[in-house]
Amino acid sequence: MKCVICKGSDIQNKMIEEEIKSGRDIVLVALDVLVCMNCGERYYDRNTMRKIEDVRSRLKQKDLEVEEVGKVLRAV
Numbered sequence: 201m202k203c204v205i206c207k208g209s210d211i212q213n214k215m216i217e218e219e220i221k222s223g224r225d226i227v228l229v230a231l232d233v234l235v236c237m238n239c240g241e242r243y244y245d246r247n248t249m250r251k252i253e254d255v256r257s258r259l260k261q262k263d264l265e266v267e268e269v270g271k272v273l274r275a276v
């Protein structure tokens with residue numbers, strides 16, 4: 201497999217934390233994705249996409265267990 205962005209071939213499986221917005225909050229979801237080591241492009245397979253969609257819809261229904269790990273702050 202080659203990266204469609206940079207044509208690099210160093211693509212590895214990595215655990216990442218995807219940020220999913222929920223109103224004013226951001227929910228981090230641990231995902232196992234393929235990442236281009238050269239440019240950082242992420243490749244999601246069908247299962248991963250489904251997991252993200254699942255988290256999104258459960259967030260909407262407030263049916264997801266989450267824990268607060270910090271705050272997102274904005275400089276003023």
Ligand SMILES: [Zn+2]
Pocket residue numbers: 203204205206207208236237238239240241
């Ligand atoms: Zn790349």
